[in-house]
Amino acid sequence: MEPLAFHHHDHSHCEGDVMHRAEALAKEQGLRLTPVRKRVLEILLEAHKAMGAYDVLQRLAAEGFGNQPPVAYRALEFLVEHGLAHRIRRLNAFTACMHPGEAHSPAFLICRQCDSVAEADAAGVRAALGASADALGFTIERSNIEALGLCPACKAA
Amino acid sequence: MEPLAFHHHDHSHCEGDVMHRAEALAKEQGLRLTPVRKRVLEILLEAHKAMGAYDVLQRLAAEGFGNQPPVAYRALEFLVEHGLAHRIRRLNAFTACMHPGEAHSPAFLICRQCDSVAEADAAGVRAALGASADALGFTIERSNIEALGLCPACKAA
């Protein structure tokens, strides 16, 4: 897991790279990465930050896709379902997954200043959470771990 | 931190107990636990599960308080702000805090079957999350940790 988001990096490269992995993954698993779905993923990758469903929808509509909410929500739901995007509940928004395919249990670090979102390694976090849940006899199926704060860049400024 | 939610317990007792602690806390800190706010906390405690703002509002309206959304949202915001309630983002809902005053960093265990919500000990979780964030130079100010799954009771049934 690379701490991509908070470091300078060749952005166009990371877009293409992630996109290729996503496509390979889709093929591998027999997923249908249709035009709308693919375009939504591209939009999220280009933005490189969390986007609301309606922001995505606006982009789609401008490109000739349907302009009703379900168009965006369905594509986003598909991507999230298959691990190609994540839903950031704190922001009512979505981001592209930067590590598609890699089994990862993401924790999100959300900068309250610049709204950037990074995926942090959450293996340890998840282990601790699992332990707490076990102690109560609770079985975890999914979890959201989101932190709000200041990213390195905004802290410096 | 007691694993209250998933065990049989004298419910009316826990309501009164938490309410008393909340009132003491408010006095101590010079908070104004006004009628609406107090009533909202009571409603959450009585329900003993996550409630949407509009559910709370409906109860309030039936009791002669205002019936516009801000009435509920403001009271809920106040309670959350001061640690007397929690916002469960996954459910767009709110619960009473079962441990007011105790410095605690809650993780929420949400049963997808019965919608009960328990606060789990998250000290370890938070430590791990802090470590991940540090590694990226990110400073955490607040965080939400929510897990969805099956509570002991629903697992048995």
Added chain:
DNA sequence: GCGTATATGTGATAATATCACAAGTCAAGG
């Protein structure tokens, strides 16, 4: 090709949340 499952387009509507402003309440100081 045919039939079936899946995906998309579209209009309507539901659910959640915030804004703006007026009116009321409370407490401290003159």
Added chain:
DNA sequence: CCTTGACTTGTGATATTATCACATATACGC
């Protein structure tokens, strides 16, 4: 007592986020 200022509440309007229902189209297995 009475004024003042901060905070709280009531209310109407509106913004934002999300889902439903149903028709149409597209892709896939046979």
